Amino acid sequence: MTISSTTPHQLFIGGAWRDAEHGATFDVADPATGEVIAAVADASVADGAAALDAAVAAQAGWAATAPRARSVVLRDAFDLLMERREDFAALMTAEMGKPVAESRGEVTYGGEFLRWFSEEAARIGGHYGRNPEGTGRVIVTRVPVGPCLLITPWNFPLAMATRKLAPAIAAGCTSVIKPAELTPLTTLAFVDLLREVGLPDGVVNAIPTSDSRGVCEPVIADPRLRKLSFTGSTPVGRTLLAQAAQGVLRTSMELGGNAPFLVFEDADVEAAVEGAMLAKFRNVGQACTAANRFLVHEDVAEDFTARIVAKVEALHVGPGDREGTTIGPLVDTGAVERISALLDDAVAAGARVLTASELPQGLPEGGSYLAPAVVVDVPAEAAILREEIFGPVVTITTFADEDEALALANGTEYGLVSYAYTRDLARAQRLVERLETGMTGINLGVVSNAAAPFGGVKASGLGREGGSEGLEEYQSVKYALTPA
Template identity: 65%
Template sequence: MTVTQDTNLLDTVPDGLFIGGTWRASSSGATLAVTNPATGEVIAEIADATPEDGMAALDAADAAAAAWAATPARERADILRRAFDLVQQRKEDFALVMTLEMGKPLAEARGEVTYGGEFLRWFSEEATRIQGRYGPNPEGTGRMIVSQHPVGPCFLITPWNFPLAMATRKIAPALAAGCTVVVKPAALTPLTTLLLTQVLEEAGLPAGVVNVVTTSKSSALSAPIIADPRLRKLSFTGSTPVGQRLLEQAASGVLRTSMELGGNAPFVVFDDADLDKAVDGAIAAKFRNIGQACTAANRFIVHRSVADEFAHRVTERVNGFTVGRGTDPDVTIGPLIDENAVAKTEELVADAVSRGARVTTGGERLAGPGTFYAPTVLTGIASGSDILREEIFGPVLAIATFDTEEEAVRLANDTEYGLVSYVYTEDLARGQRMIERLGTGMMGLNVGVVSNAAAPFGGWKMSGLGREGGAEGIGEYLQTKYTLTPNPFG
């Protein structure tokens, strides 16, 4: 992909705020720069919203709420389905925009278009399946009607690492349920959401149903929106500390909340595992999205009898990676999102090495331009290492060992997080025991990637609240009403 082609595409992406069906500049006239992490170059200047812009977006969402809630489910479904078709038609455009603003290789970006688009299709189908129930009360004195209703205007805060999928995973169920939304994409990767908004507009979405505000001042913009009594739902994907602060703010208005927060995923390899499958799964679970995923395997807990062979095989695979700009066709590992990400990865690796870990490959930042860190394998991770407690969010595969099943369970559960776990074993009974014993909201049993639009995504403990995707996902945007009527037979 040439520089000229990159520029021509980015010229077609909106650079304003989308409020009440209109693209507009920030009320202050300010802009924020979007940078390509592979080159350090500014690739776009977009509107930098003020708190006043945020409130204007909530005004628009509130004004459109009643009409959108009353829109027949089939019409809402048809709009989402048209949006799905349009995203697929523009697959290459979406993939390139994601690669330019986030850094992931084009092949992975294309995969995200497929995955992210599925939320539009899935929830277009779920929109017509919202159900209630009717029946007599136990006493026989009346009839109970249980119905589902849109929760109301929603504030959706999306992260930078999956710019399309995280937007569609929140927007699609909200629209399917009959809710209007204000979306605040991450300042590091806002262009994909702006392109998606353009597609939703083309699909026939009425004015005010989706409003998008891009800003470099997230806290200042978010606080008054969350405090406004018209807002009824807050959905956030990001770090646990930020999620905790948002939950505190949401408490005053008793808002419905969905929180998809941090992870510290264990990847457990038992002595009876098929190592070929385990290595394939490890590469997918660790290095997908350059390791910058909340579902990325963070702690590789490998039986001592197979640890050396496992480390040898994954090191060979990692040595075959090509690092570089994601638009280059042969690249398998792109840059980290920014300098802070590189610095954190350096610190975690240095701490592990200082405690006795051995680097079998990588272990260093790479020369710029861009924010690159070499894909890395560490063995002999000691208890107490920071890398076992903190989410790496980088291309570092860290291996610790265990001897017994009990020890594996203890090590896997030794974290305040509980998003996802991965287990490799050929013993069916052991696999069933791991389903019961590992404290995570999702699990991959002999599988290295679990995300699917038809499945409920979410965690336990400090990894969050609520579920996105699956039949459960639309329920996060609905509220239940119970009505009692007299017995119609007297």
């Protein structure tokens, strides 16, 4: 797929598009074909420092901007994004590979963060009251935390940018955003959209780079930076938390997941299968919220498995821009090799693959395609049950009762999201309380919503994105005590 000649390829610093130091670039490839579609400016350490300089210089002025003015910028950005939804969808499909229909869905989802935080920006409050002793008045206010570094992943290049930038803008914070090397183009196009709607120079700065650690580490170490937000793997998150600790930075970490999907004996199996397809195959399974382990009561396991196999075998693998495609390519060939190795390991340990492994004829050479699979009889020690699959593979394990289901579901270091299907309302409430995850979908296969606090527990991270809580992540609380 080709991209528009007007799509930005440079760094965005201090309100201007510019080349990287020494003119360095890196290539961005279309995962459907493996062909290079763009050469993007490759930020250096000096470029990262310049971006932080610009954010620091703009911070005081942006913090002093009226909340309504910040609200209008975000609302205008939402309106313009909706006008250009087809352009953004095509761009995402070109650089990330997901089917165009899913890219359109991401534009809708990503846009909702702009709309939500445009409304929240005008409602930043505090409180006032007498202290318990009656000797004074307490005045509590919320203020911008200050310049932020935002590091986004490749799998949702628009939504992850809006989910971080929108609350930062609403709260009065300036930012340096570092998009993923694999999918920088959508984020750069969105930053240009913010420029078009009048966001002041320096409020948002963008530094794509092939050397994320080398460029970001000095920015994190700079005492002028006050917040770090990262979405990505748990190992990288742990490293960033250690770096952020030196400056005692505010941090938001949305890390890995190993989501359980529980189907109880009283579940509506047909509804559970529909939910499972959403929870597993959205974004070709390349989502931190993707269901990783399907835990099914032994009484309904045979029915559930047969239905899932039929649904999976009906999926169509192909380029994201091809009509009828429901499973696009994975982001690169490395992802194909990693997931194939997980499948081989599981089969060697005794697991059975119930679906066809052959890819359809006529796929472009050089694309990173993988046939979706359903796997059963997976040993508990298999890596595919312990690691985040991040691809179109369903693993099914059975359980006998609720306690066993919970033990299996919670038997992981991760705790981002869980899903459960049951008609028993009392059981549903117990599950919400006992599942060790930051989010739970009850009889639903999708939980994300701009008005809700997205985030996990345990090794899946800390902090929340979305909802009123998402705005608080970019604010510091201050109080003053005055005489009675």
